């Protein structure tokens with residue numbers, strides 16, 4: 001059970017005290033009303049004689065309202081605290097996964113988990129628990145008082161009351177299925193909506209927008225029907241509760257009337273007192289039923305969260321060590337990794353000398369990017385080892401490792417903010433001069449000169465868009481600011497214009513002067529410059545060496561450069 005441990009003992013105590021005071025005010029209120037009415041109509045008391053009782057009644061009513069308010073406030077406070085804890089748990093579950101794996105799957109569904117599903121647990125804390133406590137204490141107190149006044153009424157209540165929880169349980173079971181259905185529909189609706197939004201350009205290009213529109217429409221209709229299903233059960237539940245309590249109160253009224261008029265076994269004051277208290281008893285039980293209904297929804301949400309949290313996480317472990325010398329030497333010993341059943345990287349061994357330039361080449365899907373992610377430790381190695389300066393990579397401190405590393409992927413992520421902010425994120429302590437310098441080194445100056453707000457132009461979501469080459473230059477500027485000792489670069493497969501390519505190459509070469517550079521390379525002139533080329537095929541290393549040697553002796557390499565029309569054309573994977 002995920003939700004219960006999130007409530008503090010102190011909250012239970014506070015809620016119990018509030019409920020006890022509330023029960024006392026309900027009884028006192030009924031008693032005061034009876035005594036005032038009796039005084040006015042049966043004893044012909046003057047207005048001034050009943051004034052103190054009226055004042056007391058006002059106070060008791062205010063106290064009851066205050067207790068109701070307090071009950072709500074304690075519930076809301078508990079809900080806020082619990083939701084915060086839950087969100088942190090869900091977030092840390094997502095972030096515990098290696099970066100590469102956590103970014104998989106439908107992001108819309110993850111956002112739904114984090115925001116909507118956690119939100120749906122709210123009523124468990126803000127309504128269900130407070131009402132549960134209230135509905136245990138208040139009816140018990142009222143029943144005890146009624147028994148002391150007229151045991152027959154007490155017995156009627158005792159006999160009719162169990163029907164309310166009984167119906168609650170029957171309807172609750174139905175609600176559980178319905179709200180599970182509703183939640184599944186909501187998840188799939190949000191997932192589909194966000195996916196369509198993100199892939200809008202692709203859908204338009206393939207003329208699929210109409211089909212997608214009708215899919216979203218279907219999904220939204222399913223969600224609407226599921227919501228109506230939940231509401232239908234809720235209304236039936238409310239109707240049944242009302243019916244049972246009306247019938248029960250009718251029975252009590254009949255019994256009291258018989259006792260008062262025919263058998264003369266009861267006084268007017270007692271009968272009136274019981275008549276005032278009996279509805280309070282049923283109101284408390286009905287409240288419980290509506291809280292139970294919302295609690296059910298919360299429990300469904302909690303089950304969904306629990307399933308998510310119990311999913312196994314491939315956690316990356318880190319140590320405390322830091323790099324002894326820079327740039328580092330990296331050694332791969334029989335490294336393997338699988339996303340699913342088949343291994344994407346198999347038994348890869350290689351030595352990357354300190355300060356050298358290594359190019360990884362291979363056909364599309366050969367596992368080059370995956371290998372780069374393994375070296376960057378964005379993915380966990382499933383078997384084999386990676387040594388950095390003879391220290392096992394998992395013995396390094398996470399911060400110490402990432403401080404040394406810059407990874408310029410094919411599609412660097414640009415955060416919503418200015419160009420300045422996007423560069424500064426790699427070194428928050430950097431001065432304006434440092435950032436200007438980094439932007440220049442990365443070849444961003446011509447772009448900045450074109451923009452009205454220069455470095456302070458807003459880019460990313462909600463701002464100005466950037467081309468692929470420009471994004472990589474922002475990523476390069478981040479790297480220039482950071483001055484890493486290891487650079488991982490995923491060269492773009494799609495053709496950049498010659499100028500951009502030249503700027504990127506010059507910048508990378510400059511950046512790598514004091515660093516170990518590992519590039520997934522697609523261009524002939526990049527490959528030819530490498531100190532060592534690692535040739536990959538279907539996840540395995542099928543050759544290592546320099547261009548001239550591989551060109552003569554390695555069949556895979558030959559066929560790769562054969563595709564490059566005599567080694568002259570670029571973009572050959």
Ligand SMILES: Nc1ncnc2c1ncn2[C@@H]1O[C@H](COP(=O)(O)OP(=O)(O)OP(=O)(O)O)[C@@H](O)[C@H]1O
Pocket residue numbers: 100104339340344362363364365366367368369370371493573
């Ligand atoms: N997150 C993932 N989950 C499952 N399979 C994946 C994932 N990422 C990549 N793959 C698969 O792993 C294989 C290797 O992918 P990888 O991106 O490493 O190849 P690559 O050599 O870099 O290709 P390219 O040159 O086209 O970028 C491919 O078959 C790909 O479909």
